[in-house]
Amino acid sequence: MPxxxxxxxxxxxxxxxxxxxxxxxxxxxxxxxxxxxKDGNSVGDSAPEARERNMSTEISAAHVDFEGTTINFxxxxxxxxxxxxxxxxxxxVDAAVVVxxxxxxxxxxxxxxxxxxxxxxxxxxxxxxxxxxxATMMRDLLPAMQDVSETPLLITQVPIRSGEDVxxxxxxxxxxxxxxxSGAASDVIEMPDSVKDREEExxxxxxxxxxxxxxxxxxxxxxxxAPSIEEVVADLRTAFDDCKIAPVLxxxxxxxxxxxxxxxxxxxxxxxxxHRAANHGLDGPAAAQVLKTFNTQHGGKLSLxxxxxxTIRDGDTVNGERIGGVYRMMGAHQDKVDHADAGDIVxxxxxxxxxxxxxxxxxxxxxxxANAYPRAEPMPRLYGLSIHAAKRDDEVKMATALQRxxxxxxxxEPQQDSDLHQLVLWGQGDMHLQVAFAKMRNxxxxxxxxxxxxxxYREAIRKPTTQHGRFKRQTGGSxxxxxxxxxxxxxxxGTGFEFTNKVTGGNIPRQYxxxxxNGVKEYLVQGPLGFEVVDVAVEVFDGKYHDVDSNxxxxxxxxxxxxxxxxPNCGSILLEPIMEVHIHAPNGATSRVQQLVTGRRGxxxxxxxxxxxxxxxxxxxHMPQGEIQDLISELRSLTQGVGYFSAKYDHLxxxxxxxxxxxxxxxxxxxxxA
Numbered sequence: 001m002p003x004x005x006x007x008x009x010x011x012x013x014x015x016x017x018x019x020x021x022x023x024x025x026x027x028x029x030x031x032x033x034x035x036x037x038k039d040g041n042s043v044g045d046s047a048p049e050a051r052e053r054n055m056s057t058e059i060s061a062a063h064v065d066f067e068g069t070t071i072n073f074x075x076x077x078x079x080x081x082x083x084x085x086x087x088x089x090x091x092x093v094d095a096a097v098v099v100x101x102x103x104x105x106x107x108x109x110x111x112x113x114x115x116x117x118x119x120x121x122x123x124x125x126x127x128x129x130x131x132x133x134x135a136t137m138m139r140d141l142l143p144a145m146q147d148v149s150e151t152p153l154l155i156t157q158v159p160i161r162s163g164e165d166v167x168x169x170x171x172x173x174x175x176x177x178x179x180x181x182s183g184a185a186s187d188v189i190e191m192p193d194s195v196k197d198r199e200e201e202x203x204x205x206x207x208x209x210x211x212x213x214x215x216x217x218x219x220x221x222x223x224x225x226a227p228s229i230e231e232v233v234a235d236l237r238t239a240f241d242d243c244k245i246a247p248v249l250x251x252x253x254x255x256x257x258x259x260x261x262x263x264x265x266x267x268x269x270x271x272x273x274x275h276r277a278a279n280h281g282l283d284g285p286a287a288a289q290v291l292k293t294f295n296t297q298h299g300g301k302l303s304l305x306x307x308x309x310x311t312i313r314d315g316d317t318v319n320g321e322r323i324g325g326v327y328r329m330m331g332a333h334q335d336k337v338d339h340a341d342a343g344d345i346v347x348x349x350x351x352x353x354x355x356x357x358x359x360x361x362x363x364x365x366x367x368x369x370a371n372a373y374p375r376a377e378p379m380p381r382l383y384g385l386s387i388h389a390a391k392r393d394d395e396v397k398m399a400t401a402l403q404r405x406x407x408x409x410x411x412x413e414p415q416q417d418s419d420l421h422q423l424v425l426w427g428q429g430d431m432h433l434q435v436a437f438a439k440m441r442n443x444x445x446x447x448x449x450x451x452x453x454x455x456x457y458r459e460a461i462r463k464p465t466t467q468h469g470r471f472k473r474q475t476g477g478s479x480x481x482x483x484x485x486x487x488x489x490x491x492x493x494g495t496g497f498e499f500t501n502k503v504t505g506g507n508i509p510r511q512y513x514x515x516x517x518n519g520v521k522e523y524l525v526q527g528p529l530g531f532e533v534v535d536v537a538v539e540v541f542d543g544k545y546h547d548v549d550s551n552x553x554x555x556x557x558x559x560x561x562x563x564x565x566x567x568p569n570c571g572s573i574l575l576e577p578i579m580e581v582h583i584h585a586p587n588g589a590t591s592r593v594q595q596l597v598t599g600r601r602g603x604x605x606x607x608x609x610x611x612x613x614x615x616x617x618x619x620x621x622h623m624p625q626g627e628i629q630d631l632i633s634e635l636r637s638l639t640q641g642v643g644y645f646s647a648k649y650d651h652l653x654x655x656x657x658x659x660x661x662x663x664x665x666x667x668x669x670x671x672x673x674a
Contacts, residue, residue: 011099084411092306273343286310324350462571469562482554519559
C-alpha cells in the first residue's frame with residue numbers, strides 16, 4: 001500500500017478552510033503560485049457558483065507530496081446548507097482537520113461537526129486559524145469548544161505573544177519554541193520567559209490527558225519522572241488513531257503561520273489508509289466508494305472515489321460498467337493516470353449508473369448491503385420552492401438538469417405533487433436552492449421560476465343538507481337523463497369520504513350507482529372554497545331514470561349538479577394541515593425557539609434534553625404547514641446556523657378569521673387566473 005494520508009478539511013463557514021488548503025498546497029510545492037478566494041483563483045472553490053459567492057458550494061479534491069507522503073485533501077463547504085456534501089465526503093477519509101477561528105461566542109457552530117466525526121469514529125485535528133488577528137486567549141476559547149465536543153481537545157501548542165500579536169508558538173511535545181515568518185517556515189528560538197509558566201501548565205495538562213489512556217505514562221507522572229519525546233509521540237498517535245483525543249494546533253493560514261507544522265502532524269498522526277479500511281471489516285475484490293459526482297460541461301460525468309481495496313485500472317469494469325478514465329484531481333484540473341491503488345482518492349469517468357455514496361466493486365453488479373461501505377445518513381428536507389421552467393419548451397431540459405444536480409448532491413431533491421399540480425425542489429435552505437438554480441442556468445441553459453409552494457389546504461362542512469339534482473338534455477334522437485336525490489352530511493375529522501347507496505325499488509338501476517359516486521368524487525376535488533373536500537358522507541336515496549335516455553354520464557352529471565347546489569348550504573370551513581415538528585437546538589436558544597413556535601401559530605407540546613447531544617434540547621410542537629416553509633431561515637438566525645428540525649403530517653385543523661379569508665381569496669384569484 002502506498003504511503004498515503006486522506007484528510008478532509010471541515011469547519012464552520014468563514015473559518016478559512018479553502019485558504020488553508022491553498023497555503024498547504026503552496027508550502028508543499030504542489031502549486032507555484034498561491035491563489036485566494038477573494039480573487040477567485042484558488043484551487044478549491046473552482047466552481048462558477050462558488051466564485052460568484054466567494055464561498056464553497058461543493059467539495060473540492062487536491063493532493064500534495066510532503067516528506068515522502070502523498071496527502072489527499074478534500075476541502076468541504078462550511079455553510080450548514082451544504083453539509084450533506086461534507087458528510088458524504090467524510091465517509092471516505094481517514095482523518096479530518098477542523099478549522100475554526102478564535103471566536104468564543106461562535107463555538108456552538110462546531111457542535112454538529114464534532115458530533116458527526118465522533119459518531120463515525122473519524123480522528124480529527126483542530127486548527128485554530130486567524131491567530132494573527134485576535135486577542136482571544138486559549139484559556140477562554142478552549143473551554144467553550146470543549147463544551148460542544150465529547151472528545152477531549154488536547155492543546156499541543158501554546159501561542160507566543162508580543163502585545164496582542166501572536167508571533168510564534170511553543171510545541172508542548174518537544175518543548176521547542178518557534179517564531180512565525182510570513183510565507184516561510186518558522187525558526188526555532190529560545191523560549192521567552194513570559195510563556196514558560198503557561199507552557200509548563202499546558203504540558204502537564206496534555207500529559208495528564210494522555211495518561212488517561214496509558215497506565216505506564218500515568219505511573220511516570222505520579223513518580224515525577226519525565227517521559228521521553230518518543231513516548232509522548234507514540235501515546236499521542238495511538239490516542240488520536242483511536243479517536244480518544246483531538247489535538248489542537250494554532251496558526252494563520254493566510255500568512256502560512258503553522259501550515260508546515262500542520263502538514264507534518266498530518267503525516268505523523270493521521271492513520272494510514274489500511275487502518276480505517278480494516279475497521280470496516282469488509283473483504284473481497286477491489287472496491288471503491290463514490291464520494292461525489294460531478295457532471296462537467298465538456299468531460300461528462302466524473303465520480304470522485306476513495307479506493308478501499310486492491311488496485312482499479314482504467315478500463316476495468318465496476319458494478320457492470322466500464323471505467324472510461326482514471327484521474328487525479330487538483331481542484332478543477334485533472335491529471336490522467338492508468339490506475340488507482342487502495343488508499344487513493346481519484347475520479348473515475350463515464351460511470352453513468354454510479355451515484356454518490358455507492359460502493360463500486362470490480363467485475364460486479366451492484367453489491368448487496370452486506371458488501372457495501374457505510375454511507376452518511378441523508379439530511380432531512382428543510383426548505384422547498386415550487387419551480388417551473390421560464391420557457392415552456394425547456395421543461396424536458398429542466399427535468400434532465402434536475403436529475404444531474406440530484407446525482408451531484410442527493411440532498412437536492414425534486415418532488416412532483418400531483419394533487420397540487422406543482423414541482424417542489426427541496427434542499428437545506430434558500431442559498432442551497434439558489435446555487436442549484438445557478439447550476440441549471442450556467443451548465444444546462446435552463447432558467448427557472450420559483451415561488452412559495454402551495455399548501456394542501458382542505459375544506460369540510462359543518463351541517464347536513466338534502467339536495468335534488470337532475471340532468472336532462474334532448475338534442476334529437478336519444479337524449480340524456482339522470483335524476484338523483486342525495487343527503488350530504490359531515491363526518492368526524494380524519495374520517496375521509498363515505499358513499500352509501502340507499503336507493504330502493506329500482507328508482508335508479510344498480511349499474512348507474514357507481515356513476516353517481518364518481519360524480520360526487522369529481523365535485524369534491526374542488527369545493528365551494530376552492531379546495532378538496534374531506535370528512536364528508538354522501539348518501540343517494542332516491543332518483544329517476546329513463547329507459548332510453550339514461551346512461552352513466554347522465555347520472556354522473558346529475559350527481560355533480562346536486563353536489564354543486566347542495567354544498568353551499570352546508571357551511572364550508574377551511575382546514576389547514578398541522579405538522580408534528582421536532583426542533584433541535586443548543587439549550588441556550590431553547591426559550592427563543594419556543595417563542596419562534598408560538599409566534600408562528602404553533603402549539604408547544606414540550607421539550608427535553610436531546611439524547612446523545614450534550615448541551616442540546618429538542619422542542620416538540622404542532623405547527624401549521626404554512627408556517628414552516630421558511631422556518632429554517634429564522635431558526636438558524638437564532639442558533640448561529642446550527643439549529644434544524646424535522647416535520648411530519650399529523651392532522652387537519654380548522655382555520656378561521658382573517659387568515660382563512662386571505663387564503664380563500666388568494667385561491668379564488670388562482671382559479672380565476674387559470
